[in-house]
Amino acid sequence: MTNQKNDPHQPLARASFGDDFLWGCSTSAFQIEGAGSADARVASIWDTFCATPGKIRDGSNGAVACDHYHRWPEDFDIGQSLGLNAYRFSIAWPRIFSGSGAAPNEAGLDFYERLVDGMLERGLQPWATLYHWDLPQSIQDQGGWANRDTVAAFVDYADVVTRRLGDRVRHWITHNEPWCTAMHGNLDGMHAPGLRDAPTALQVCHHVLLSHGLATPVIRANVPHARVGIALSLHPIRAASDSEADLQALQRHDGFRNRWFLDPLYGRGYPQETLALLGEAAPVVLEGDMQAIAVPTDFVGLNYYFPEIVRDAPAAGFLRTEVVPPQDRERTAFGWEVAPDGLTELLLRIANEYQPAEVYVTENGSSYDDVVQADGSVDDEARRHYLVRHLAAMRAAQEQGVPVKGYFAWSLLDNFEWSEGYLRRFGIVHVDFETQQRTLKSSGRWYREFLHGCNER
Numbered sequence: 001m002t003n004q005k006n007d008p009h010q011p012l013a014r015a016s017f018g019d020d021f022l023w024g025c026s027t028s029a030f031q032i033e034g035a036g037s038a039d040a041r042v043a044s045i046w047d048t049f050c051a052t053p054g055k056i057r058d059g060s061n062g063a064v065a066c067d068h069y070h071r072w073p074e075d076f077d078i079g080q081s082l083g084l085n086a087y088r089f090s091i092a093w094p095r096i097f098s099g100s101g102a103a104p105n106e107a108g109l110d111f112y113e114r115l116v117d118g119m120l121e122r123g124l125q126p127w128a129t130l131y132h133w134d135l136p137q138s139i140q141d142q143g144g145w146a147n148r149d150t151v152a153a154f155v156d157y158a159d160v161v162t163r164r165l166g167d168r169v170r171h172w173i174t175h176n177e178p179w180c181t182a183m184h185g186n187l188d189g190m191h192a193p194g195l196r197d198a199p200t201a202l203q204v205c206h207h208v209l210l211s212h213g214l215a216t217p218v219i220r221a222n223v224p225h226a227r228v229g230i231a232l233s234l235h236p237i238r239a240a241s242d243s244e245a246d247l248q249a250l251q252r253h254d255g256f257r258n259r260w261f262l263d264p265l266y267g268r269g270y271p272q273e274t275l276a277l278l279g280e281a282a283p284v285v286l287e288g289d290m291q292a293i294a295v296p297t298d299f300v301g302l303n304y305y306f307p308e309i310v311r312d313a314p315a316a317g318f319l320r321t322e323v324v325p326p327q328d329r330e331r332t333a334f335g336w337e338v339a340p341d342g343l344t345e346l347l348l349r350i351a352n353e354y355q356p357a358e359v360y361v362t363e364n365g366s367s368y369d370d371v372v373q374a375d376g377s378v379d380d381e382a383r384r385h386y387l388v389r390h391l392a393a394m395r396a397a398q399e400q401g402v403p404v405k406g407y408f409a410w411s412l413l414d415n416f417e418w419s420e421g422y423l424r425r426f427g428i429v430h431v432d433f434e435t436q437q438r439t440l441k442s443s444g445r446w447y448r449e450f451l452h453g454c455n456e457r
Contacts, residue, residue: 012392012395013453014450014451014453015453016395017395017398018405020405021405021406021407022085022086022125022360022405022406022407022408023083023084023085023086023406023407023451024079024084024085024086024087024088024124024125024127024406024407024408024409025079025082025084025087025088025408025409025410025411025412025428026088026089026362026363026408026409026410026411026412027068027087027088027089027090027411027412027413027415028089028090028129028132028133028176028415029089029090029091029092029095029132029134030044030046030062030065030090030092030132030133030134030416031062031065031066031411031415031416031417031418032065032066032068032075032413032415032416033062033065033066033067033068033069033092034062034063034064034065034066034067034068034069034070035067035069035070036061036062036063036064038069039095039105039107039108039110039111040095040098040105040107040108041092041094041095041105041108042094042098042099042136042137042138043094043136043137043138044092044093044094044134044135044136044137044192045133045134045135045136045137045140045144045185045192045193046062046133046134046192046418047061047062047137048137048140048192048193049191049192049193049194050062052194055194055419056419056420056421057419057420057421057423058420058421058422058423059421060416060421060422061416062416064433065415065416066413066414066415066416066431066433066436067436068413069111071436072114072115072118073118074438075412075413075438076118076119076122076124077122078412078429078438078440079122079124079412080122080123080124081448082444082447082448082451083448083451083452084124084451085123085124085125086124086125086126086127086406086408087119087124087125087126087127087412088127088128088129088173088362088408089115089119089126089127089128089129090128090129090130090131090132090134090176091112091128091129091130091161092108092134093130093131093134093135093136093157094134094136094137095107095108095111095112096108096109096157096160096161097136097153097156097157097160098136098138099136099138099139099142100138100139100142100149100150100152100153100156101153104160109160109161109164112161112164112165113164113165116128116165116168116169117168120168125170125171126168126169126171127169127171127172127173127362127408128161128165128169128171128172128173129172129173129174129175129176129231130154130157130158130161130172130173130174130175130215131154131174131175131176131181131208132176133176133177133180133181133185133191133192135150135192135193139153140193144193144204145181145182145186145203145204145207145208146186146200146203146204146207147207148207150207150211151207151210151211151214154211154215155211155214155215155218158174158215158218158219159215159218159222162218162219162222162223162226163222166219166222166223166224166226167224169223170223170224170225170226170227171227172219172223172226172227172228172229173228173229173230173231173301173362174211174212174215174216174219174228174229174230175208175211175212175230175231176231176303176362177231177232177233177303178205178208178209178212178230178232178261179205179232179233179257179261180233181204181205181208182201182202182204182205182208183201183205185201185204186200186201186204187201190419191418191419198278198281198317198318199280199281199283202278202281202282202283203283203284205260205283206283206284206285206289209261209264209265209293210289210292210293212230212265212293212295213289213292213293213294213295214292216228216295216297217295226298227298227299228297228298229297229298229299229300229301229360230265230297230300230301231300231301231302231303231362231363232261232262232300232301232302232303233303233305233363234257234258234261234262234302234303234304234346234350235257235258235304235305235306235307235308235342235346236307236308236339236342236345236346237250237253237254237257237258237307237308237310238250238307238308238309238310239309239310239311240309240310240311240324241311243312245311245312246310246311246312248312249310249311249312249313249319249320249321250310251273252273252274252277252319252320252321253308253310253319253321253323255271255273255274255277256271256274256277256319257308259271259274260274262350262353262354264290264293264294265293265294265297265300266294266354266356267294269290270285270290277318277319277320278318279318281318297356298357298358299356299357299358299359299360299405300350300354300356300358300359300360301359301360301361301362301363302346302347302350302359302360302361302362303361303362303363303364303410304342304343304346304361304363304364304390305336305363305364305365305366306326306336306337306338306339306342307326307337307339307342308323309323309324309325309326310322310323310324311324332366332367332368332382332386333367333368333369333424334366334367334424336366336367338366338386338389340389340390340392340393341393342393343361343364343390343393343394343397344393344394344396344397347359347361347394347397347402347404348397348400348402350402351397351401351402351403356403357403358403358404358405359402359403359404359405360404360405360406360407360408361394361404361406361407361408362408363408363410363411364390364407364408364409364410365383365386365387365409365410365411365426366382366383366386366387366426367417367424367425367426368380368382368383368425369425370414370425370430370441372430372432372439376439377439377442378430378439378441378442379441379442380441380442380443381442383428383441383442383443384442384443384446386443387409387428387443387446387447388446391407391450394407409428409447410426411426411427411428412427412428412429413427413429413431413438414426414427414429414430414431414433415427415431427441427444428440428441428443428444428447429441429444
């Protein structure tokens with residue numbers, strides 16, 4: 001085993017996090033499953049987006065991806081060998097329903113039963129995400145998340161899935177990163193369905209949050225001792241300078257980037273100062289909506305990658321802010337700043353301002369330009385170092401009283417990275433997309449040693 005005693009950033013031993021701490025990896029259906037038309041799966045908005053020229057940087061799609069649909073036993077064997085005790089996955093809505101009002105697809109439900117049983121057989125506690133961005137295209141054709149009917153369709157979908165799997169899956173995440181669903185999908189057009197319209201994006205955001213609120217009691221009714229939450233992509237916001245204009249820009253940006261989600265989920269409604277900035281673009285909110293969104297949850301999931309640096313930009317949309325690329329700072333190959341202290345900061349903020357019962361780091365990871373050596377190995381030292389420092393940052397928050405109860409590295413496998421196609425690799429396991437061969441990277445070997453207690457100080 002690797003000797004890490006000389007590493008000044010070595011985190012505390014696994015045992016220091018607590019015996020009941022969860023250690024896992026996260027994945028999502030569209031990014032790894034492939035089998036795009038198998039067993040009556042229908043097209044999603046991402047299938048359509050991938051088929052649109054110019055939307056995916058390398059012109060690829062998710063039709064095969066990691067072929068996890070057929071290779072999941074091997075992937076779960078890897079997870080078990082690493083020492084994971086939890087595994088976060090998502091369920092593909094297009095495998096379950098062809099559209100609103102349709103009968104559920106038994107073949108799709110059977111697949112996820114096999115998947116869950118495979119996790120349990122290997123000691124992996126299943127954490128299911130109901131929505132990780134792959135809306136059935138037929139529902140998008142009816143207006144997608146901008147149509148309030150999609151809220152009801154999601155609740156029906158959640159009802160069917162949790163009835164089938166609820167005897168084996170206790171932990172449920174309703175949505176992954178509502179920001180990306182709404183803003184990348186409907187404001188800047190970076191993600192499916194590729195729209196660029198502020199009122200649409202904001203209405204989508206509201207309906208996604210509403211669907212979370214309305215689905216949560218349904219999940220609880222179907223699942224004995226259910227634990228239900230949502231996974232948010234949050235960022236520490238930094239001002240580009242000490243000027244008053246930039247400091248005010250920080251507040252405006254934080255109100256929309258972070259508090260727009262946290263405040264309503266914890267019963268405070270949308271930030272009033274942000275609503276004032278939105279003007280006529282603000283979403284339509286019906287009576288009872290905000291109460292539904294504020295349904296009590298058992299945990300909140302934090303997806304953390306990097307801080308955002310902002311400056312005042314009077315001509316830049318309703319927020320009048322602009323995100324500035326980091327300069328003279330360590331960055332991943334994606335250009336994202338490496339800032340472990342931001343994870344500590346966010347965990348402390350969530351705990352102090354919103355007092356959730358439990359917090360889980362549901363995603364955290366890094367993309368680097370991995371090189372396969374002549375012997376087939378992948379020495380991703382930068383990713384290993386990233387992982388080490390972020391675990392130490394999480395432990396620092398825990399020591400200050402944050403009820404952080406688990407960590408899910410993004411990701412187990414290199415996969416289809418949305419609009420980047422296969423150009424970005426986040427996995428601790430290398431995937432050769434031509435042969436589908438899996439190879440544990442040095443970061444994965446380190447994670448395995450840490451989880452098995454072989455690199456303790």
